[in-house]
Amino acid sequence: MSTVINFQTDPSKYRHWRVEYDGQVANLFMDVDENAGLFDGYQLKLNSYDLGVDIELSDIVQRMRFEHPEVKVVVMQSGNDKVFCAGANIRMLGGATHTHKVNFCKFTNETRNTYEAAEADSSQKYICAVRGACAGGGYELALACNYIMLTNDSNSSVALPEVPLLAVLPGTGGLTRVTDKRKVRRDRADIFCSIEEGVKGQRAKDWRLVDEVVANSKFDEAVQERAREFADASSKASGLTGIELTPLNRTFGKDGSVSYTAVEVEIDRASSRATITISGPDGDAPADMEAMQVMGADAYMLRVARELDDAIMHLRLNETELALLVFRTQGDAALVQAHEALLLDNQDHWLANEVLKFWKRVLKRVDMTSRTLIALVEHGSCFSGVFAELLWAADRSYMMEDEFEGDNRPMAAVTLSASNFGPMPMGNDLTRLETRFLGEPDAVAKAKACIGEALEAEAADELGLVTMILDDIDWEDEIRVFFEERASFSPDALTGMEANLRFAGPETMETRIFGRLTAWQNWIFQRPNAVGEKGALQRYGSGVRGEYNMERV
Amino acid sequence: MTDLLNVSYDTQIPNNVGLSSDKKVLKALERWHPGYINWWNDLIPKNFQDSLIYLRTAVSVDPKGWTKFDYVKMPEYRWGVLLAPQVEDRRIPCGENAGELAWQEVPGEYRSLLRRLIVIQGDTEPGSVEQQRFLGLTSPSLYDMRNLFQVNVEEGRHLWAMVYLLFKYFGRDGREEADDLLRRSSGSEEAPRMLGAFNEETPDWLSFFMFTYFTDRDGKMQLEALAQSGFDPLSRTCRFMLTEEAHHMFVGETGVGRTIQATVDAMNKAGITDPYDIDKIRSLGVIDLPTIQKKLNLHYTLSLDLFGNEVSTNAANAFNSGIKGRYMEMRIKDDHKLNNDKYPVRTVKDGAIVSEEVPALTAINMRLRDDYVRDAAGGVGRWNKLIAKSGVDFQLKIPHEGFHRQIGVFSSVAVDPDGNILSSEDWLEKSKDWLPTKADGDFIQSLMKPCFEVGKYASWIAPPKVGIDNKPGDFEYVKLHMA
Numbered sequence A: 001m002s003t004v005i006n007f008q009t010d011p012s013k014y015r016h017w018r019v020e021y022d023g024q025v026a027n028l029f030m031d032v033d034e035n036a037g038l039f040d041g042y043q044l045k046l047n048s049y050d051l052g053v054d055i056e057l058s059d060i061v062q063r064m065r066f067e068h069p070e071v072k073v074v075v076m077q078s079g080n081d082k083v084f085c086a087g088a089n090i091r092m093l094g095g096a097t098h099t100h101k102v103n104f105c106k107f108t109n110e111t112r113n114t115y116e117a118a119e120a121d122s123s124q125k126y127i128c129a130v131r132g133a134c135a136g137g138g139y140e141l142a143l144a145c146n147y148i149m150l151t152n153d154s155n156s157s158v159a160l161p162e163v164p165l166l167a168v169l170p171g172t173g174g175l176t177r178v179t180d181k182r183k184v185r186r187d188r189a190d191i192f193c194s195i196e197e198g199v200k201g202q203r204a205k206d207w208r209l210v211d212e213v214v215a216n217s218k219f220d221e222a223v224q225e226r227a228r229e230f231a232d233a234s235s236k237a238s239g240l241t242g243i244e245l246t247p248l249n250r251t252f253g254k255d256g257s258v259s260y261t262a263v264e265v266e267i268d269r270a271s272s273r274a275t276i277t278i279s280g281p282d283g284d285a286p287a288d289m290e291a292m293q294v295m296g297a298d299a300y301m302l303r304v305a306r307e308l309d310d311a312i313m314h315l316r317l318n319e320t321e322l323a324l325l326v327f328r329t330q331g332d333a334a335l336v337q338a339h340e341a342l343l344l345d346n347q348d349h350w351l352a353n354e355v356l357k358f359w360k361r362v363l364k365r366v367d368m369t370s371r372t373l374i375a376l377v378e379h380g381s382c383f384s385g386v387f388a389e390l391l392w393a394a395d396r397s398y399m400m401e402d403e404f405e406g407d408n409r410p411m412a413a414v415t416l417s418a419s420n421f422g423p424m425p426m427g428n429d430l431t432r433l434e435t436r437f438l439g440e441p442d443a444v445a446k447a448k449a450c451i452g453e454a455l456e457a458e459a460a461d462e463l464g465l466v467t468m469i470l471d472d473i474d475w476e477d478e479i480r481v482f483f484e485e486r487a488s489f490s491p492d493a494l495t496g497m498e499a500n501l502r503f504a505g506p507e508t509m510e511t512r513i514f515g516r517l518t519a520w521q522n523w524i525f526q527r528p529n530a531v532g533e534k535g536a537l538q539r540y541g542s543g544v545r546g547e548y549n550m551e552r553v
Numbered sequence B: 001m002t003d004l005l006n007v008s009y010d011t012q013i014p015n016n017v018g019l020s021s022d023k024k025v026l027k028a029l030e031r032w033h034p035g036y037i038n039w040w041n042d043l044i045p046k047n048f049q050d051s052l053i054y055l056r057t058a059v060s061v062d063p064k065g066w067t068k069f070d071y072v073k074m075p076e077y078r079w080g081v082l083l084a085p086q087v088e089d090r091r092i093p094c095g096e097n098a099g100e101l102a103w104q105e106v107p108g109e110y111r112s113l114l115r116r117l118i119v120i121q122g123d124t125e126p127g128s129v130e131q132q133r134f135l136g137l138t139s140p141s142l143y144d145m146r147n148l149f150q151v152n153v154e155e156g157r158h159l160w161a162m163v164y165l166l167f168k169y170f171g172r173d174g175r176e177e178a179d180d181l182l183r184r185s186s187g188s189e190e191a192p193r194m195l196g197a198f199n200e201e202t203p204d205w206l207s208f209f210m211f212t213y214f215t216d217r218d219g220k221m222q223l224e225a226l227a228q229s230g231f232d233p234l235s236r237t238c239r240f241m242l243t244e245e246a247h248h249m250f251v252g253e254t255g256v257g258r259t260i261q262a263t264v265d266a267m268n269k270a271g272i273t274d275p276y277d278i279d280k281i282r283s284l285g286v287i288d289l290p291t292i293q294k295k296l297n298l299h300y301t302l303s304l305d306l307f308g309n310e311v312s313t314n315a316a317n318a319f320n321s322g323i324k325g326r327y328m329e330m331r332i333k334d335d336h337k338l339n340n341d342k343y344p345v346r347t348v349k350d351g352a353i354v355s356e357e358v359p360a361l362t363a364i365n366m367r368l369r370d371d372y373v374r375d376a377a378g379g380v381g382r383w384n385k386l387i388a389k390s391g392v393d394f395q396l397k398i399p400h401e402g403f404h405r406q407i408g409v410f411s412s413v414a415v416d417p418d419g420n421i422l423s424s425e426d427w428l429e430k431s432k433d434w435l436p437t438k439a440d441g442d443f444i445q446s447l448m449k450p451c452f453e454v455g456k457y458a459s460w461i462a463p464p465k466v467g468i469d470n471k472p473g474d475f476e477y478v479k480l481h482m483a
């Protein structure tokens, strides 16, 4: 699988989904083109999906937010009259490398989380209308919706058949959402997850697997009626006009570097390192939100978020051998603060809200990136407000102290804003600073008292905002040694260690989904019982059953 | 001791499975029984329910003399649970467990697979009765009416047979599935039957004959494959069902044959030699041969769809686990495991139909369909002999397997009856020559006038060569209750 995966798409390129916009309600149809898989060697039968299908869904969910703020309810449904969705394509999984499988699951999880949160974040409620078989990843698509309706045609069912059929686990939060979100009794969940054919009709409702079961002849009508009801009951303003998410301005260099307008990715393969540099704004902040809306996708804060998001996804899927991701910023910190302030001061404006919520998601994507993350706070940098979150998303941060010879850039400083104290929570529902200071909650209050101050090295160090401050003499060597050491460790051990250390504090459904995925699914995905030559995943479709090593680990 | 050969009438449900001493299953069946009777009574028009029909009822599962003919009112028909006699030391015939003793109880790991197969088979049985529910009203003779109702009550019994397995071996899930078999209904928007062909209409008697010839033959092939099951009760059930199924196909083959006979006789009598002189032929009150060909095309292709995808994981699983075998599994000379074998499957590659070798295990459906195609060709040949004998220059043809398909590799391309791939526009344009049009249907419908006089036959169909139970053609096969 050496194709470069492109995460940028737009409605004119969709092969697998279509959306019909009808005022406050959008009807979203999954109708997978079986011959348009991302890779060779499989057909996307029965509305099964691969990463390509999910990239389109992710694009739709994103555009729904920015281009269609008038939409209050999205109805996810199948465009195939026989099946809702058969889940992730098994032959694709059987043929994929472990790395691809994990990254695929991670990305699909992020997409599920995004539309699941759309109701709370953007008052866009997702209804799932299930007709036909809805199995595995298909039911997980439904589970992430805010409301599930199932037709009672004595045939359509919901199912998680992974264990009995494939010897793996549902990969996009199925088990966790069944117990944590839908609060299905655990013994029933146990039955549900061990039967291939799933549960249909009234029992699906009785067991809380769906919210509503409707007679088949009234189903379509009931779905549209429910959509209208939810839309009418929504507190969201009506008749909002969106902005267009124009194509990213992106060029790839021969050496693998990527240039956007405000984000640069440099690749140093010999050192197994990518450096991501964010440039500060090239102009004043828009005067008000109306002005920002006119700028649309060109507005700085939105543009940087889109570029950074794309860069992270690109590095995850297409540059799997880079061990280190280094975050840098360069630019006018005061301008960054001004651009950010416009959003923070207008959180009741739909676009300000969407851009902030998008930043929340981008930062979560950084948190979930299984590479060593390092932030370098150099002279001339602009780690202010939301950019400062990168310091605490990183595993370590290094900051320049005092003047460096021959360097006349402004002194390195970190500036905090309201962004650092609430609107950008991690998956554990704590802010990055709260997570960082789990053992010393006073430190959060102390930092909060310094909002707006340009905190130079000593002050930042004092407040515990960076890992280490280094002067001209030590800077280069310390960092070089750290990079070299880090790049020499086992990537597996590092992934495990970092994931353990990053998500301190309470468990949430989100941390459980990713944590269980990493701990269990990734383990099972490696085991011969699933992926060995005689494992269930390899043998799926051949008619020959998997052979299991019966030892319980 | 239970008498396993003769049917016991010591309970409400005739059986040779010792129901009277199996209180649990008996209770479950008795609880299901009223729902079944309601289904039947709601289905078949009342005056037929009250009529006396000359039906055969199984009294023994001994291949010699298992039936007894008598006048019966359909609701009083003795629907029962009948299994072919147990074969001593029977072995699992195929798959990874081949050679082991056949299962007398459901193996846990195959429970849901087995249940699914039984439910799908069970769903077809009442489905066809539903499709044929109004045909009695336009019956071309009492003889044909009897045949229709014989087929119907036996399909009802086949439902019983599947329901018995569900009750006996599948616990609560089985009981729920049995209820759903009565809940789903052919063509229903609410809860349609599971397979497409069983939601199509059977609007006229020619459709009925085509259906019993082509679609019941799919049933035969499925039963043949299930009769090979390593799950012995399923195997025994299906073996007995096959004896009944043979009659259904007889009704189909002779029904189409008699329709053809009436047509060519009328043509000869009127001195028409051109089979395409359609208006003239139709004015004789018979169905022209090109229209019969169109009906054949329709029912044949709908039936091919019932075999599912050519390459199928489910079919592979069913074979490999020993749940479902191939047609005549025991007569096939191979290792019955197929782990390293290939089987040719037709598929569409770059706009052309090509044959491709695939692992034989995954091509079980394809193989059964190939066997079906061969099996179905026999009757068509005999129909052509009738035409040839009459001197009319016409031959019925079985269309290409890719023609008019909704399921499998050919569903994505438009193929003509000769096997050429066309554009969908071209195909649509020409399809009126290949498939019955609304006008064809209207014409056939205009012939569907009841003929209830003893020994008389509608104009479009010839009398049978021999009657049922060696009775003459003018025997009163149905004593109509005309209240």
Ligand SMILES: [Fe+2]
Residues within 6 Å of the ligand: B125, B154, B155, B158, B219, B245
């Ligand atoms: Fe049958």
Ligand SMILES: [Fe+2]
Residues within 6 Å of the ligand: B155, B216, B219, B245, B248
């Ligand atoms: Fe039949």
